Amino acid sequence: MPVGSMTWWRPAAAGLAAALLGLGAGGIAAAIVARAFSPFVVVGSAVIDLTPGPMKEAVIRVFGHGDKAFLFIILAVVVAVLAAAAGVLEARRPWLGRVIILAGAAVGVAASLSRADATVVAAVPSAITGIVGAWALAFLMRRMPAAVPARAQTSPSRRTFLWWAGGAAAVGVLATIGGQLVTRTASAAANARSVFQLPRPAASAPAVPAAASLDVPGITPLITPLPQFYRTDVELVVPQLDPEQWSLRVHGMVKHPFTLSWKELNELPMEEHYITLACVSNEVGGPLISTAKWLGYPVRLLLERAGVTGDADMVYSESFDGYTAATPLSAMTDPNRASLLAIGMDDEPLPFARGFPARLVVPGLYGYVSATKWVVDLRVTRFADYKGYWVTQGWAEKAPVKQSSRIDVPRPGRTLKAGQQWVAGVAWQQHVGISKVEVQVDNGAWHEAELARELSVDTWVQWRWSWDATPGDHQLRVRATNAQGEQQTSGVSDVLPDGATGWHTVEVSVAS
Known part of the structure; x- marks a missing residue:
């Protein structure tokens, strides 16, 4: 018609x-x-x-x-x-x-x-x-x-x-x-995860000391609650893999390629480590960073079993759906770096959104080169031969986490009472550590803040400074110094191609 x-x-x-x-x-x-x-x-x-x-x-x-x-x-x-x-x-x-x-x-x-x-x-x-x-x-x-x-x-x-x-x-x-x-x-995956019991770790993480957390209302928790842990990936719907159907292939430039089953993985001696993960898309002062206790098996031991050969310099990891990441081999084989094939997070099996049944966790590198979720393949190779997914999208090939600090308290735009007020937040440079944090008010002198006890060189650290707030509008700024004595740069750069830089600044008003 x-x-x-x-x-x-x-x-x-x-x-x-x-x-x-x-x-x-x-x-x-x-x-x-x-x-x-x-x-x-x-x-x-x-x-x-x-x-x-x-x-x-x-x-x-x-x-x-x-x-x-x-x-x-x-x-x-x-x-x-x-x-x-x-x-x-x-x-x-x-x-x-x-x-x-x-x-x-x-x-x-x-x-x-x-x-x-x-x-x-x-x-x-x-x-x-x-x-x-x-x-x-x-x-x-x-x-x-x-x-x-x-x-x-x-x-x-x-x-x-x-x-x-x-x-x-x-x-x-x-x-x-x-x-x-x-x-x-x-799904079989949902049923399997609901009954799965994490193996007892052969090496447990130390208890969190009370001195590692500062008593300041509004400061970021030292350990991020699971529902609040940041998530950035290219999956529209969270994948659910049946662990009984999961396996990890380790191959490439190695003497003894092998495939690891779920049962075999869970029989290996597991380690626990507190590690802070950060997304390269995190802007200065942004929320795309979180900390958890991870349970997993050291990747370096898997690579030792395979026997790396030749001039390999990279591990090319692949998710079940084809997502890829390229991680420096040196980070994967460093005995002093807790690079894990992780199956647990904060004493629970990995949530599906965090990579169940298994994922990579490599401290000190931004997630797009180190934190492949739902990982099923590790290829030992060279940067000259392969590029990870995000590298093909214009991001840098190697991505060490940059030194950063953030003001959590007070929130931007808040009106405060005159008198003593906490200025507090977190600072980080995973696998390097933070030695000092300083706060500046209205372009004045820098004041050294109190640092909480460091939980791990691979985690962020809380800090606070008591400010005698006077009436008026004020600008608060923070900067950190790492464990090697290097001060956080004031130079402002975008997140592309290898992470944002600059001092986090917050503007507040103090009532008269």
Whole structure:
């Protein structure tokens, strides 16, 4: 029926309802045969992979932990617009709208098959999305009412169409939600993690001394609560790997390549270490840094078992889905650095979002070159031969953590009472350590702050300074000096390509 004989919203509604039903069917198919390949997720992941590095960095900078939600919203809007357009075009030229829906499904199929963990069945959810969506669009179009006079706005044919369109949309939404719930609650990985007991460490981390934490309301906790631990990765949906199906391949420039099973890993003597991890995208004063107690097996011992040969200088790690990172071999083999293949975090199995069943933790390096989650492959090789994922996006090849400090208390823009006030926060340079922190008020003299006891050379340290606050507007600034006597630079640099620098500054007001 020509679109001119009806209002445009009906065919647009038909397109939206058809797309929702198709996505719902694809979501159910994914839950049944290929849980990691929901059409919406695989297309979103492909978009992430194709987005230039600076654009990704801009999204992380603006939205922080909400970057995944932002992408989902953008994708939802794009899908809604294309679906509505498909409905309008189908009303003008039969089959044209269905071609658009099938073309969108073809994009999902291609995105599914392009993933490193793809099998033939990975394409099934996207294919079903296209088939069901195209069928639903044709079905709804045949029930599209003809134009009627204004006085007949409640004609039976119109009500029938609205029932069919609304029903298709509702079924699609419920199926999508149901598919996600099934995927999350019925997976073997979720069941396995819930019953997994961490092995007792052969070398336990020392107890946290009371002097390592300062009693200042609002200061960052020394150990980050698990729900608050920062997360930056390229996964739209947190992967859930069955540990019984997990293995780690160690190969490349080695004498004795081998594959380590989950059972074998858990029989190895584990070590506990407190380590602070930091993201290279963390701006001066930013939140993308956290500390935990990690349980794992030293990577250097795995590499000793393999027997590194030749002029290798890098370990190329790969996640189950093809994400890669390139870590200096020297950091992995240093006996004085706690580089771990970690399975536990703060006395619990790794949360799925933190890399269960196993991940890398290498202190002193930014996460994009050292903290591969869901790791399944270690290739001993050379920087000249391989580049990690983020290096191909414009980031630096080697990324030691830069010396930094942050003011947590008082918060920017706060109005304080005159008199003694705490200025406090954290400072860090993992695997180097911090020896001094100083605070400046309004470009005046620098005042040395009190440092808490260092928990580890690989963790941040808390600091505080008692300020006799006077009425007016003030600017507070902090800088640190590391254990080697090097003072934190005042030079300001962006996070690209190897981490931000500069002194964190906070502006506050003091009431009279």
